[in-house]
Amino acid sequence: MPHLVILYTPNIDRPTDQGGLNMTALCRLLCDAMLSVRDEQNRQVFPTGGTRVLAYPAAHFAVADGGVAGKAAGKGSDYAFVYMNVRMAKGRSALVHQRVGEALQACVKTHFAEQLAARPIGITVQVDEGHEVFDAKISTLHPLFNPA
Numbered sequence: 001m002p003h004l005v006i007l008y009t010p011n012i013d014r015p016t017d018q019g020g021l022n023m024t025a026l027c028r029l030l031c032d033a034m035l036s037v038r039d040e041q042n043r044q045v046f047p048t049g050g051t052r053v054l055a056y057p058a059a060h061f062a063v064a065d066g067g068v069a070g071k072a073a074g075k076g077s078d079y080a081f082v083y084m085n086v087r088m089a090k091g092r093s094a095l096v097h098q099r100v101g102e103a104l105q106a107c108v109k110t111h112f113a114e115q116l117a118a119r120p121i122g123i124t125v126q127v128d129e130g131h132e133v134f135d136a137k138i139s140t141l142h143p144l145f146n147p148a
Contacts, residue, residue, distance in 0.1 A: 002088040006055035049141035
């Protein structure tokens with residue numbers, strides 16, 4: 001943990017010259033942003049081996065009015081939407097939650113700048129902290145970053 005899951009309309013999965021976005025690059029940038037967040041004692045908040053970002057295009061979708069208002073406003077009818085949800089284990093401070101959200105938001109604003117300027121698109125960045133009722137981890141990743 002933490003895990004950042006991105007759900008997005010498949011019209012984002014186009015070449016950049018057709019209004020699309022490189023989602024693999026976005027995942028790397030978001031992961032790096034998460035790893036850069038520090039707590040009040042200037043310690044890395046998230047373990048390197050446990051930080052994951054996954055992105056999934058929606059198989060089916062509908063956004064707003066289907067493009068009517070965008071077309072009427074001369075902004076196009078090709079609406080897009082991106083939902084990003086970070087889920088982290090319980091116990092971090094409100095300041096850490098804020099820092100995580102702000103780091104991701106800054107990354108998103110930069111990476112989506114052309115999209116935001118060129119087309120109707122909605123982007124949500126959400127940070128959740130949960131109380132796990134069962135939490136098992138099986139990993140050969142962590143030892144790479146925490147040598148004995």
